[in-house]
Amino acid sequence: MNRRKKIQQLLKVHAKKASAKRAPQKKSKYISKADRAKLATESNDDAAVVTQS
Template identity: 65%
Template sequence: MNRRKKIKQLLQAHAKKASAKLAPQSKDRYISKADRAKLALEADSASPAIDQA
């Protein structure tokens, strides 16, 4: 592989990574199991207060 091809390949790889970083994410952010449990607990504790009011 000659030097010019190698440099071009590296620059293309960097450009591809940069554009992928700016692209919209297809997946939601990861939420740990403990955080999901905490959110569910907060939702359960908040819903009876709304029903009583």
């Protein structure tokens, strides 16, 4: 592989990574099962407080 081809490949890879960073994220951030359970209990507690008021 000659020097010019190596440089072109590197530039292409860097451009691809940069465009991937700028693209909007397709998936939301992963939330563990324990965190989901904790969030569910917190939301239930908040709902209970609102109904009691």
